[in-house]
Amino acid sequence: MSGESSAGGPRSYDVLIVGAGQAGVQTAMSLRQGGFSGSIAIVDAENELPYERPPLSKAYLRGDAEVGEFRFRSADYWTKNSIDLISGMTVESVDVEAHEVLTGVGLRIGYSHLVWAAGGRARRLTVPGADLSGVFSLRNHADAERLRGSLVGARNAVIIGGGYIGLEAAAALVQRGVSVTVIEVQERLLARVTCAAVSDFYSDLHRASGTTVLLSSGVEQILGEHDHVAGVQLSDGQILPADLVIVGVGLIPNVEPLAAAGVVCSNGVEVDGDCRTSVPHIFAVGDCANYKSPFAGGIRVRLESVPNAVEHGKAVASAILSTPNEGMTPPWFWSHQFDTRLQTVGLQAGHDEAILRGEPGQSKFSVIYLRGGRVVALDCINSIADFAQGKLLVAQGTPATAEELADTSIQLKSLTTKVP
Amino acid sequence: MTQITYVSVDDTEHTVNATDGESLMRAALQNDVPGIVGECGGELTCGTCHIYVSNEWSDRVAPQSEGERELLSMMDDVRPESRLACQIRVHPDMHGFTSRISDHQ
């Protein structure tokens, strides 16, 4: 692997991919699977074989898995498939006229097609103390390794931000015997991505495990002792002791080099259904790309999920190979905290009705979101049947009534055959 | 290490040495067996690790959970011998284990 693979080889590729994460890797794999015989390289800032990110906040942080267990492919795969991994190099600028990228060490790499798959970086806090040692974000393997290392002997952790990654980290830390406080500035957890019933369920779940969940709470500063974090001061003056702090307050898409090259960006790179940007021969995929989703009523969305990255990678491969795009399926996502599995399908933003199906008190329920009387999304908690069947309802935009959706004696799949 | 064979849709056999304790899905990915995708990383969400396990072997592996059955029941090409490879952990009694990879991942 790594940088030397390109030494002496071409300094120009038919397809050059920037970012060896989920979307970039999928692009390369789908190209080879589709019979693409041109040259392919993936440049990545990180210096290691590509891996999946979801386990970092789950099994890896708990200490139940090592990164070697969740690499996308074996080390041999890349050479066998003639995919050059150029690792440990950051692309700093793109010259659209010359069809070249320039890396931080001054290496120029040419392309016929450029696929921008650079993901995003963790948003940082701007409060005093945000740079102290012991303050972590969780975006890549190196972050997770440092964070996991700091758990040895740690007693108190403060997690700033009650999104999925923060909550998964909270669960993992509790399972490792660390006492955790989650601080969320909104009045409920997961406020951006789900409804109140699901948010409340998660507050209860974490509180039941001993975690303190503080809602509508802002952070004033992070306190240090000898340059290492010692506590967190809230806006109301309260001070929480902390041996470590995890900041999980969102992601900033990595688009600056593309934007500087004149590619149209707005909360990510704007792309069409084939992931083409505004500049010919440049595609953008995954967490850093936004597109008009038929599942959001045609408005632009930028999703941060594995299935989204996979779908984008396949779409670009089809565009380059001139084969038909498989088309978009409803977005889906999962999260795993303690023994609780959440599975979502569709996009709930903009819904006008949310129907509860099942009993949150029994830790098994779903929320079904409607827009204009049609199913647009589901959040399923420990309800795999609802998730598996609900996908069809979202794909078809099935019309359904609140009564039938709430009735757990009716299987969701039986509603799909109904004529509107 | 336990010897495991995956048979592709085109009847090609892929025999790998799997690490005990890892899932049949991970063993396939780590050995570049084509046809098993494992998009959700074993979270019982994607169904892209669908295999068929014949009767002679099905008794030697842990039975389906309710969740696995629920996900499988909605999949194309589901059969009585369908399993999700991410839900089966490799153990030494499985030496020689053979399964077929479903076409629809």
Ligand SMILES: Cc1cc2nc3c(=O)[nH]c(=O)nc-3n(C[C@H](O)[C@H](O)[C@H](O)COP(=O)(O)OP(=O)(O)OC[C@H]3O[C@@H](n4cnc5c(N)ncnc54)[C@H](O)[C@@H]3O)c2cc1C
């Ligand atoms: C801890 C964690 C848990 C998650 N859990 C889930 C989950 O349970 N389910 C789910 O669906 N999704 C989950 N996600 C989200 C999912 O992992 C991402 O949506 C997915 O990885 C996005 O793929 P990507 O290729 O767009 O970006 P990434 O996977 O982030 O890859 C981007 C790559 O680009 C590289 N890069 C960036 N800039 C440059 C540059 N200028 N030059 C060279 N290389 C560069 C980076 O080093 C990185 O390797 C999780 C993410 C994290 C961090």
Ligand code: FES
């Ligand atoms: S890997 Fe997703 S269900 Fe098996």
